Structure formats: structure tokens, C-alpha cells
Amino acid sequence: MHDTTSLCANGPRCRNQHPHTQQPATTTGGSPWCSTCLDRPARDIRNLTVDYLDLAQLHEASLSQALHDRTTGSHESPLLIAGHIEALQAEIVHVATTWEQEVRAAARLATPEQRAPVAAWHTTITRPTPVGAGRPGHQVQRAATLLAAHIHTLAALPATTVYPTGCEDQPTDYTGADAIEHLQALHQRARAMLGRTRRTRRLPGTCPDCHADLNQQEPLHPDDDCPVYCANQCGMQWTYTQYEQWMTAFLPTPSRGGHR
Known part of the structure; x- marks a missing residue:
């Protein structure tokens, strides 16, 4: 990790700026944001666990509605909605566990036992040992908890080649800062799908x-x-x-x- 010191990348939107000069707070460790500005991303990432579980309940309701419509002859199919929910859930699992691997490798944290076969796309270019297998909800909880607790390590990660949203993507260079923005966007997309956004x-x-x-x-x-x-x-x-x-x-x- 870098030991460079710079001003918070949020600039005039820095939450810890000087009260008189309005100068953004300083950052350390290679993170583009100060500690105060990282509080909200950490909270959003931690909430991905709840988002995933709530999406699972919404998905179950959509499938139940689809079965009902099939028996009543309705022309409106909730299966399309269920497909969108499944895709968002799969992306949450993929992105969270991908960057969990990177943070574990960078911070030299212990890796859970691996019980599933390892495919080539499971790891990034740094090739850390894949995390242990488990139910998707458990994987999201484990990854979100770790990423939120090590948000400074995640923010300071240099560019690495990853599959951004899934194994069918083209390999792309992403930094830890890109990962944080992606994870926050997933939280916002989940809130929108669950009807929790407000104008x-x-x-x-x-x-x-x-x-x-x-x-x-x-x-x-x-x-x-x-x-x-x-x-x-x-x-x-x-x-x-x-x-x-x-x-x-x-x-x-x-x-x-x-x-x-």
C-alpha cells in the first residue's frame, strides 16, 4: 500500500473539510477519500446483505405471481421481473466475492476453506485463492462484512484485471475505488428494485x-x-x-x- 498523502477526492463535497477554509481533509494509505467520506460507502456495502435477502423475498413473490397468472390466464408475466431480480442478485454475489478475494490477498487475511471446483474466471489477475463455497446469501454476508470492515484497504487497491459484473464480461482493469463505486451502485439498484428510493x-x-x-x-x-x-x-x-x-x-x- 502507498503511504502518500493527498486531499480527499470529494473536493468541495468532502464531509470532513476544514470549517473555515473549506479545504478537503487529507487522505493516507493510497485511498482517494478521507476516512469520514468512506463511512457512507462502508455502510452501503454492509447493507448489501439485507438487499440480497430482500431481493430473494421479492423474487419468491414474483414466481408465486407467475404461477397464479399461468392458472388464471393473465397476459402479464412476472417472470421477466424475476429474471431481473436474479440477474441483480448474481451480480451482487460476483462483485462482492471478487473484491473480497482481492482484499484478503492485499491484507493477508485467512481464506475460508474451499470446497468447490476452481474455474479460471473465479480469480482475478492476482490469482488469490478463491474463498470457500457456500450459499449465495452467506457469501454476500461474508464478503460485505469483510469489505466494510476493510474499506480503507479496498479503496487503496491498485488497478487489477477483473470480470466486472460476471464471468461473461470482458476482462477490465478496475481499481479499489472503482469497486467501491460499483458496490454502491448495486446497493442503489437494489433499493430502486425494492421500491425504497424517494424523489x-x-x-x-x-x-x-x-x-x-x-x-x-x-x-x-x-x-x-x-x-x-x-x-x-x-x-x-x-x-x-x-x-x-x-x-x-x-x-x-x-x-x-x-x-x-
Whole structure:
């Protein structure tokens, strides 16, 4: 691993920037991001375990619906949806276990016992020993737990040749930073397929702490007082009532003269 020191690659979006100069935090160990900015990727990767299990439940429901439609003569086939779920699950398993192997090799961690045959595409160009076989859900849990715990090692990995999404891909050079972005994208795709994403709107005004944009997610129910948060994810968060009070204090008061 490299011992170079540089500024966080998130630049003005760094979550640990200097409060007065807004300079991004420094990084060490070859990671392009600072420790604070790696907290969210670690959380997203850790959540892949829950994503995989929830997708499995959605997949089972889709197959049950397909069987029902077959007996009732419905023209709409949920099998296509089930196929998309299976493909996303397979990609999660492949990507997570691929980079688990790389992190284990880089950090010299023990490798679980291997019980399955080893194919040529199971390993990357570094040829680490493949991890132990097991059910896909268990593989994702093991890989996601390890990757989240060693997020700094993953972020600092140099470029290596991998099969990005599966064994049918063309070998491509990916860095550890590319892997983190890919794993986060898988988490977001899973959330979208599970119907857990919410539209976000930009509000007038800027964050009083870092001067970034202010965002608010759409409400889930009529009484949902959706919080207003900083787009830079600096940690600032208000209720919408607090946001209105803050905006009222800074907006110019309309003149009471003029029209009657």
C-alpha cells in the first residue's frame, strides 16, 4: 500500500473539510477519500446483505405471481421481473466475492476453506485463492462484512484485471475505488428494485455550515415532515419547520407601503 498523502477526492463535497477554509481533509494509505467520506460507502456495502435477502423475498413473490397468472390466464408475466431480480442478485454475489478475494490477498487475511471446483474466471489477475463455497446469501454476508470492515484497504487497491459484473464480461482493469463505486451502485439498484428510493427536490437557500445546496425528499405520507439536509452531506439536518423559520429570518421583509 502507498503511504502518500493527498486531499480527499470529494473536493468541495468532502464531509470532513476544514470549517473555515473549506479545504478537503487529507487522505493516507493510497485511498482517494478521507476516512469520514468512506463511512457512507462502508455502510452501503454492509447493507448489501439485507438487499440480497430482500431481493430473494421479492423474487419468491414474483414466481408465486407467475404461477397464479399461468392458472388464471393473465397476459402479464412476472417472470421477466424475476429474471431481473436474479440477474441483480448474481451480480451482487460476483462483485462482492471478487473484491473480497482481492482484499484478503492485499491484507493477508485467512481464506475460508474451499470446497468447490476452481474455474479460471473465479480469480482475478492476482490469482488469490478463491474463498470457500457456500450459499449465495452467506457469501454476500461474508464478503460485505469483510469489505466494510476493510474499506480503507479496498479503496487503496491498485488497478487489477477483473470480470466486472460476471464471468461473461470482458476482462477490465478496475481499481479499489472503482469497486467501491460499483458496490454502491448495486446497493442503489437494489433499493430502486425494492421500491425504497424517494424523489429529492432542491430547496431555495444554502447550507449555513458549508454553503452547499439544500435538499428534501418527497413525503411518504401527509403527516411526514421530511427533513431538510445538506446536499454535501456535512451532517446538517433540519425539520421543514426549522427550514422555514431560517429562511424567514434571512428573507427581506416586504414593504407595507404602496398598494392599498
